[in-house]
Structures are given as structure tokens and as C-alpha cells.
Amino acid sequence: MHRVSRTSSRRASLATLSTVLLIANLAIASCRDAPTEPTSIRIATGSPTAVYYAFGQSLAAILNRELPDVRASVVITAASAENVQLVGSGGAELGFTQADVLPTSTAGSPTVDAVARVYDDQLHLVTTSGGPVRTVADLRGRRVSVGAAGSGTEITATRLLEVARLGGDEVRRERLGLDDSVAALRSGRIDAFFFSGGLPVRGIEELADASAIRIVDLSEWTEPLRSRYGQVYVSRDIPRSVYGVDAVTTVADPNYLIVRADLPEPLVREVTRLLMDRRAELAAAHPAAGRMSPRSAIVTAPLSLHPGAASWYRATKP
Numbered sequence: 635m636h637r638v639s640r641t642s643s644r645r646a647s648l649a650t651l652s653t654v655l656l657i658a659n660l661a662i663a664s665c666r667d668a669p670t671e672p673t674s675i676r677i678a679t680g681s682p683t684a685v686y687y688a689f690g691q692s693l694a695a696i697l698n699r700e701l702p703d704v705r706a707s708v709v710i711t712a713a714s715a716e717n718v719q720l721v722g723s724g725g726a727e728l729g730f731t732q733a734d735v736l737p738t739s740t741a742g743s744p745t746v747d748a749v750a751r752v753y754d755d756q757l758h759l760v761t762t763s764g765g766p767v768r769t770v771a772d773l774r775g776r777r778v779s780v781g782a783a784g785s786g787t788e789i790t791a792t793r794l795l796e797v798a799r800l801g802g803d804e805v806r807r808e809r810l811g812l813d814d815s816v817a818a819l820r821s822g823r824i825d826a827f828f829f830s831g832g833l834p835v836r837g838i839e840e841l842a843d844a845s846a847i848r849i850v851d852l853s854e855w856t857e858p859l860r861s862r863y864g865q866v867y868v869s870r871d872i873p874r875s876v877y878g879v880d881a882v883t884t885v886a887d888p889n890y891l892i893v894r895a896d897l898p899e900p901l902v903r904e905v906t907r908l909l910m911d912r913r914a915e916l917a918a919a920h921p922a923a924g925r926m927s928p929r930s931a932i933v934t935a936p937l938s939l940h941p942g943a944a945s946w947y948r949a950t951k952p
Contacts, residue, residue: 673901675706678720678729680713680785681812683837684829685922686730689752692919693728696912701904712811714786721746721892728905732786732830733866733888734793736936745895748934749906749943753832753922754886756870757790760838761826762819763846763879770798770855773805779818779827782811791828794885797858812837820845832889832922834876842877853883888933893940902942910946 677694680686687708694706709726711717717729718736722745729746732755761767767776773795780795781787788809795801808815808824815827816837829835841847849872859867870886891909893902909916910928917924932939932947939947 670703672703672705675704675728675905676709676720676726677706678709678711678717678726680711680717680730681782681837682710683816683840684713684812684835685753685832685920686713686717688836688920689730689916689923690728692916692923693909696908696915697905700908704901712782712784714784715789716784718746718892719784721894724894727894727897729892731890731892732790733890733935734863735786735789736890746892746937747895747940747943748937749891749893749902749940750909750926750931751888751933752891752909752931753889753925754868754870755786755830755832755889756872757787757794757828757830757852757885758835758838758872759826759828759850759852759884760815760819760841761848761850763848765825765848767826767850768848769850770794770800770852773800773826775804775806776825777806777808777823779808779810779815779824780805781809781815781828781830783809785811785830787828787830790830790885790887793859793863794828794852794855797855797862816841826850830887832920832925833872834921839877842879847877847879849877849879849882849884851882852885856885859885890934890937892937893943895940897940897942899940899942899945902940903946904942906943906946910950 675697677690679690690708694708697704697706714731714735717731720726721729766772780791795805810818812829815829818824819827853869856867856869866887868886869883871881871883874881913924913926928947928950
């Protein structure tokens with residue numbers, strides 16, 4: 635009887651040990667097979683009716699489709715200046731910005747790198763077709779939106795007004811985003827508005843379709859801006875075919891896709907690859923995206939290319 639009892643006890647112990655080992659193995663396998671959290675890529679854009687948003691939405695869709703471990707989304711912002719702060723502070727991983735928003739020195743500035751120069755922004759000065767504003771000088775004493783607070787438009791428009799000697803109280807300034815500027819011009823609450831974006835800007839396109847507008851020629855201000863603020867500014871045409879109004883020449887400056895400097899190199903390399911390889915798809919979302927090329931993309935002064943982006947460009951020899 636004692637022998638049977640000891641044998642039974644030994645068998646029970648072995649069974650218990652087997653069960654423990656099985657549970658442990660299942661737990662280890664479960665941990666090994668458990669899906670990891672996807673990497674979040676937030677893309678800081680701008681107004682829903684401007685270029686940054688359309689470009690960002692298309693880029694997010696591409697990243698979500700082709701990078702299984704990534705979850706990309708867009709963030710609506712006031713645009714360039716806010717985007718630089720968001721990316722630099724970790725509030726976003728990618729963002730769009732005008733070159734003239736970036737500090738000329740990196741000391742004390744947000745830690746951001748460049749992925750690519752994507753296209754040039756054109757500064758629009760929009761007014762009603764029958765209104766009194768035909769030149770920048772005509773803005774004196776009038777109500778003008780210089781762009782949303784924290785936008786690249788506000789920086790470029792403010793600089794232009796300064797070189798045109800319309801600083802201080804010479805112009806009655808409003809700080810409105812694109813959509814609010816369009817609504818204010820339609821209702822007569824402002825006489826004109828500035829907006830900087832790649833061609834065509836959908837909000838301005840819709841305004842031109844609905845009412846008679848004028849875009850003011852700004853060609854005479856490119857050189858004064860270059861003299862005071864640096865060589866980033868160039869002259870670019872806005873053809874009649876864009877908005878159906880008289881062709882003008884305006885001030886333009888480069889536009890960059892920026893990235894958090896601490897993002898892993900392999901991830902940024904993949905983002906760069908898709909940005910360049912899917913140009914046709916991005917251009918379908920907005921024509922400005924179709925103007926990218928690897929050769930022009932690497933010109934991103936004063937920012938350095940992220941090591942992941944630089945690695946991709948070196949491999950493709952743009």
C-alpha cells in the first residue's frame with residue numbers, strides 16, 4: 635500500500651510539473667508572438683484647403699499602406715512655424731515648412747532635420763477684382779490678413795511689408811488662416827489677404843471660381859527681400875491657367891519636409907524612398923508634389939539631411 639501511494643504521488647508530481655512547464659512555454663510563446671505597438675508618425679500640415687494638408691494626407695496613406703509597422707496620420711496646424719515647433723518638441727514626427735521660417739543658426743533651435751526639399755511656395759496677395767488694391771503700396775491704411783499666427787505666410791508677408799515700408803501701423807493687420815481669410819474677403823471684412831502655398835492653392839482656386847478676384851504682382855519685392863533676409867527668396871510666375879486671372883510674378887521660397895532628428899535611420903530611409911518613388915501618386919493629390927526630384931530634394935540649407943534620408947540619396951546618386 636505504501637509503494638502504491640509513493641508511486642501515485644510521484645506521478646502526480648510529474649503531472650503537475652508538466653503542466654507548469656506547458657503553461658510557461660505557452661506564456662513565452664504568447665509573449666514572443668504578441669504584436670508590437672505600431673510606430674506612430676504624425677505629419678504636421680496646415681489648413682485643410684491648402685497644399686500641406688493634401689500632400690500630408692496622401693503621404694500618410696502611402697506610409698500606412700506600405701509600412702506595416704507604421705500608423706501615419708495628419709495634424710491640422712497653422713502651418714510652417716507651428717510645424718517646426720511641433721516636430722522639434724516631439725509633438726509630431728514629420729512636418730512641412732517654408733525655408734524662411736527656419737533659423738539661420740541651429741543654436742537653441744528645435745532639433746529637426748530635413749527629408750527633402752519638396753517644392754516652392756508662392757506668396758499670393760489676393761484681393762477683389764474691382765477693389766482699390768493693385769499694388770503693395772495700395773495696402774496702406776487697409777485691412778489685410780497676413781496669415782495665421784504661427785504660419786510661414788505671416789513671416790513672409792510681414793517681411794514683405796517691412797521692405798515695402800508698410801511696417802508698424804501702416805496696415806490694419808488681421809492674423810487669419812486661409813479659410814478665414816477667404817471668408818473675410820468675401821464678406822468685405824478685409825480688403826486683401828496674403829497666403830503662401832504651392833500652386834494651385836485649393837482655397838484660392840475655389841474663391842476664384844465663385845467670384846472675381848485679382849492676384850497682385852509682387853515681382854519688385856524679390857530683390858529687396860533677398861538683400862535684407864537672405865538668398866532663399868526667388869521670383870516665380872503664377873500663370874493665368876492656374877486661377878483664371880491675369881498672370882503675375884510673385885515671391886517664392888523653398889518648402890521642406892522635416893523630421894524629428896532622433897527618428898531611427900532605417901525608418902527615415904523608408905519614408906524618403908516612398909516620398910520619391912511615389913511622386914506620381916502624391917502629384918495626383920496635389921500637383922505641387924509632382925515637382926520633386928532627388929536632385930533638387932537634397933538642397934535643404936540651413937538644415938542638414940537626416941542620416942536616413944542622406945543614406946537613401948547616396949544609394950540612388952541623384
